[in-house]
Amino acid sequence: MRRSLIMGVGSALPERVMTNDDISKIVDTSDDWIVERTGIRSRHIASDAETTRSLGTLAAQRALADAGMAAAEIDLIIVATSTPDLTFPATATLIQADLGITGGAAFDLQAVCSGFIYALTTADALMRCGQSASALVIGSETFSRILDWQDRATCVLFGDGAGAVVLKTGEGQGSNADRGILASCIHSDGRYSDKLYVDGGPSKTGTVGHLRMEGREVFKHAVTNIAAVMEETIAAAGIRADDIDWFVPHQANRRILEGTARKLGISAERIVITLDRHGNTSAASIPLALDAAVKDGRIKRGNLILMEAMGGGFTWGAVLARY
Ligand code: ACO
DSSP states (O other): OEEEEEEEEEEEOOSEEEEHHHHTTTSSOOHHHHHHHHOOOEEEEOOTTOOHHHHHHHHHHHHHHHHTOOGGGOOEEEEEOSSOSSSSSOHHHHHHHHTTOOSSEEEEEOOGGGHHHHHHHHHHHHHHTTSOSEEEEEEEEEGGGGOOTTOHHHHTTBOEEEEEEEEEEEEOOSSTTSSEEEEEEEEEOGGGTTTEEESOOTTTTSSOOOEEEOHHHHHHHHHHHHHHHHHHHHHHHTOOGGGOSEEEEOOSOHHHHHHHHHHHTOOGGGBOOOHHHHOBOGGGHHHHHHHHHHHTTSSOTTOEEEEEEEETTTEEEEEEEEO
């Protein structure tokens, strides 16, 4: 059975770090409030020179180096982003050019915070059907550009960054002992599009717009939807929550990720948490967390990892992989 193997992982963060105290000089908030409600202590904020493209390219180069593969081997690039450099062409094609790749296909995928899960699922499907042999799946965001820096309820939550994985097809036995992506489930429900959205866009307003959110509503749906899709994905692979070595969630809010882990009986020591220093980087948060835990030696080859996310749309999903 054809499997999509994770060959390498990389990430990139803007140079500038913005602490909660820095934000409290802009809006009426405090380090205590932000830490208690979210777990976030600081985030990275892109300079004018740092963009979704430049951060994504750097993360991709680091993932390729980690995989020991040449850019020329890549025949598919998917960039999950809600903050592209330009309305078009896709940031994926800009990164393709930066990497010196001239063949294959490159496109952006927009599923907000669930973007990386959607992109992994899409790449895996294209690889298993033989359309692609080696793919770069990138989550890259500059959410600082779409924040309303006068809205304390949202501007404290997000940060900028990028993460990438290199996938390559390999043969497995078809069992959950195989390496690679073992199961994935994605969902959406557009009835909730007004709970978390950006109030601008090319067709409706001709502007970029700002992020708007009903935080409590999002919170309520997040724990329910994420726990359900995690259970669905675990069941699809025929494993038990106990078998999971590392839970690598989308980094939105410490209470959301600890609440969902608790619902499934995953212990706190097995959760990879980077939101304290990254904030919520939307589609970039899972590969950023994955890279941190691989590089510090927590995630090892053969480990079973469960990734999940929920975001605007609403969209949500989970991917189970053996690293
Ligand atoms: N600093 C100080 N006070 C604040 C701040 C702030 N940064 N933001 C809001 N407040 C105030 C509000 O004005 C309100 O004051 P009031 O009671 O006088 O009216 C009070 O704090 C409570 O506000 P709530 O919005 O009800 O606070 P809540 O406890 O729900 O926490 C939060 C807000 C952290 C946004 C929470 O709802 C949440 O995490 N929701 C999930 C949202 C999320 O993670 N979105 C990311 C995208 S989706 C995803 O990735 C899953």
